[in-house]
Amino acid sequence: MSDTGNRYVVGIDIGGQTSKIGVVRSDGSIAGRRVIRTDGYGTDATSFVADLASAVKQLLGECGDPLVEGVGVGAPNANYFSGCIVNASNISWASGTSVPLAQMLSSSLGGVRVSLTNDANAAAIGEMAYGAARGMKDFIEITLGTGLGSGIVCGGQLVYGHDGHAGELGHVCIDHENGRLCGCGKRGCLEAYASSTGVARTAKEWLEARPEDPSPLRFLDHINSKAVYEAAIQGDQLSNEIYQYTGTILGRAFADFVAFSAPEAIILFGGLARAGELLRKPVVEAMEQNLMEIWKGKIKVLFSTLPESDAAILGASALGWNNLLTNNDQ
Amino acid sequence: MSDTGNRYVVGIDIGGQTSKIGVVRSDGSIAGRRVIRTDGYGTDATSFVADLASAVKQLLGECGDPLVEGVGVGAPNANYFSGCIVNASNISWASGTSVPLAQMLSSSLGGVRVSLTNDANAAAIGEMAYGAARGMKDFIEITLGTGLGSGIVCGGQLVYGHDGHAGELGHVCIDHENGRLCGCGKRGCLEAYASSTGVARTAKEWLEARPEDPSPLRFLDHINSKAVYEAAIQGDQLSNEIYQYTGTILGRAFADFVAFSAPEAIILFGGLARAGELLRKPVVEAMEQNLMEIWKGKIKVLFSTLPESDAAILGASALGWNNLLTNNDQ
Numbered sequence: 001m002s003d004t005g006n007r008y009v010v011g012i013d014i015g016g017q018t019s020k021i022g023v024v025r026s027d028g029s030i031a032g033r034r035v036i037r038t039d040g041y042g043t044d045a046t047s048f049v050a051d052l053a054s055a056v057k058q059l060l061g062e063c064g065d066p067l068v069e070g071v072g073v074g075a076p077n078a079n080y081f082s083g084c085i086v087n088a089s090n091i092s093w094a095s096g097t098s099v100p101l102a103q104m105l106s107s108s109l110g111g112v113r114v115s116l117t118n119d120a121n122a123a124a125i126g127e128m129a130y131g132a133a134r135g136m137k138d139f140i141e142i143t144l145g146t147g148l149g150s151g152i153v154c155g156g157q158l159v160y161g162h163d164g165h166a167g168e169l170g171h172v173c174i175d176h177e178n179g180r181l182c183g184c185g186k187r188g189c190l191e192a193y194a195s196s197t198g199v200a201r202t203a204k205e206w207l208e209a210r211p212e213d214p215s216p217l218r219f220l221d222h223i224n225s226k227a228v229y230e231a232a233i234q235g236d237q238l239s240n241e242i243y244q245y246t247g248t249i250l251g252r253a254f255a256d257f258v259a260f261s262a263p264e265a266i267i268l269f270g271g272l273a274r275a276g277e278l279l280r281k282p283v284v285e286a287m288e289q290n291l292m293e294i295w296k297g298k299i300k301v302l303f304s305t306l307p308e309s310d311a312a313i314l315g316a317s318a319l320g321w322n323n324l325l326t327n328n329d330q
Numbered sequence: 331m332s333d334t335g336n337r338y339v340v341g342i343d344i345g346g347q348t349s350k351i352g353v354v355r356s357d358g359s360i361a362g363r364r365v366i367r368t369d370g371y372g373t374d375a376t377s378f379v380a381d382l383a384s385a386v387k388q389l390l391g392e393c394g395d396p397l398v399e400g401v402g403v404g405a406p407n408a409n410y411f412s413g414c415i416v417n418a419s420n421i422s423w424a425s426g427t428s429v430p431l432a433q434m435l436s437s438s439l440g441g442v443r444v445s446l447t448n449d450a451n452a453a454a455i456g457e458m459a460y461g462a463a464r465g466m467k468d469f470i471e472i473t474l475g476t477g478l479g480s481g482i483v484c485g486g487q488l489v490y491g492h493d494g495h496a497g498e499l500g501h502v503c504i505d506h507e508n509g510r511l512c513g514c515g516k517r518g519c520l521e522a523y524a525s526s527t528g529v530a531r532t533a534k535e536w537l538e539a540r541p542e543d544p545s546p547l548r549f550l551d552h553i554n555s556k557a558v559y560e561a562a563i564q565g566d567q568l569s570n571e572i573y574q575y576t577g578t579i580l581g582r583a584f585a586d587f588v589a590f591s592a593p594e595a596i597i598l599f600g601g602l603a604r605a606g607e608l609l610r611k612p613v614v615e616a617m618e619q620n621l622m623e624i625w626k627g628k629i630k631v632l633f634s635t636l637p638e639s640d641a642a643i644l645g646a647s648a649l650g651w652n653n654l655l656t657n658n659d660q
Contacts, residue, residue: 161592
């Protein structure tokens with residue numbers, strides 16, 4: 001690394017259909033981007049990694065072949081400790097098997113350090129490197145998408161846990177008696193309520209249970225969290241109550257998370273976070289009602305400031321920095 | 331520190347009535363002990379610290395004046411970051427005020443490093459230095475006494491949080507609707523159920539609510555968790571159900587804690603843990619029922635192996651080691 005030049009890392013976001021590659025500067029600006037297919041390789045992980053490595057090399061060439069400090073990869077079911085993608089059902093070459101992607105990609109790129117983690121942890125690290133958590137050592141990033149993912153940072157360290165699977169806050173239980181069935185097989189998981197699919201489930205349940213309540217949602221063929229948001233800001237009472245309910249459940253859970261790790265902030269990321277104050281207001285109210293005195297009024301609930309279109313690449317890339325998470329890189 | 335000699339730290343446990351001092355070797359054996367009064371100083375913290383320092387010096391003299399690596403202090407309402415005891419209601423000289431004990435004691439002892447934390451964190455660090463968590467980097471220590479305290483270790487680091495108050499797991503909420511009032515002012519806190527006072531509350535509630543159920547507890551003037559334990563092992567059905575109920579609540583909460591930090595083990599410490607399998611069995615059953623698939627059968631629930639009479643001194647002393655929590659001491 002030159003003292004005068006910019007510093008660079010590569011960020012790679014592996015999704016079910018496409019994988020996005022970015023060459024990223026230390027200020028979070030992106031020097032170059034490229035997209036390749038993830039699908040179409042059947043069970044042949046080796047060919048995918050070969051194509052990925054050559055795309056990375058071409059992109060670096062286009063960027064003037066800068067010296068790269070490291071490569072960070074975000075992927076579903078990725079384990080930081082093993083560097084493997086483990087049984088990712090939506091990636092054909094990683095379904096029902098374990099692919100040592102970090103090691104394979106590093107070999108193909110001449111030995112550069114490759115670190116791998118799941119999407120929710122990558123979002124947290126990206127937030128710490130370039131976003132709303134810059135300078136923070138204790139925060140929780142909550143990714144509100146079709147599920148609820150989380151990345152937890154304590155004392156400047158991402159919490160991986162004994163096995164690399166820590167931070168499954170979507171699967172704390174909020175109702176042991178009559179909880180909704182979750183995709184994980186358990187009942188009452190937080191993400192069955194506080195996620196975009198959770199909002200849609202609440203809407204469908206309530207429309208059926210409250211036939212007397214008028215709502216424009218009744219005229220839709222397909223109800224998703226965006227439709228509920230739009231109805232809410234148009235003044236639909238039922239839709240407003242749905243966000244109030246969702247935010248209350250989420251805020252109560254946040255109070256428990258604070259009792260665990262006493263974060264400076266909880267940061268909201270992902271599609272459902274676009275609901276803005278409609279969601280944040282009931283979240284903060286419910287959290288404050290359930291916090292211990294020592295924390296009342298002191299825990300920030302913020303929105304991510306990662307640019308949405310590049311968030312996945314940025315998050316992954318932040319894993320590549322040598323000195324961001326010093327304690328993890330020792 | 332000599333390469334050939336033993337290594338030493340001083341551990342001090344400050345309680346409401348007495349303060350215990352121990353000179354501790356690196357294997358957890360105790361070279362010498364002393365007890366002084368904590369009360370009787372009114373609001374005069376300075377005199378208490380002077381007496382504490384002179385007791386430490388005398389004790390070290392009796393132990394042959396070994397070179398001491400550091401001093402660790404466990405105290406109620408102690409903050410690791412500030413080194414202060416903050417408004418400890420049961421210590422007259424620290425009630426309604428903040429006492430910079432670490433700094434004061436260090437000055438009185440010629441500048442030796444003094445670290446301070448609360449009792450529950452001290453127990454966790456002691457467990458890691460000398461007990462059941464030796465060699466572990468990810469575990470949670472649960473202290474089951476009159477309340478429920480916790481010390482959380484992630485990646486070899488004790489989790490202090492942004493403000494030093496992390497690990498208040500006794501105050502996660504297990505019942506938002508009809509929860510018991512907790513000493514902290516909130517309703518439904520875990521420690522209102524899973525603690526020695528929680529067990530006694532359950533007993534009193536159930537005896538009143540179930541007048542038809544026979545139980546030897548009905549003939550006692552005073553019901554505490556020990557009496558319920560003794561009735562349970564004598565075969566009393568109601569008392570067995572009370573431990574089943576307490577363990578179920580605690581085990582469900584443990585499943586949520588695992589989702590947070592994926593620990594290798596959860597370690598039970600404190601008076602209520604003496605109930606042994608009577609408590610551990612329902613804890614493990616309820617935890618397993620509520621764990622995600624990836625963790626089923628993999629999370630150990632252990633009992634502390636710290637010798638009970640010296641546990642407080644040992645826990646505090648472990649804070650004194652230079653290289654135990656490398657990341658915190660940098």
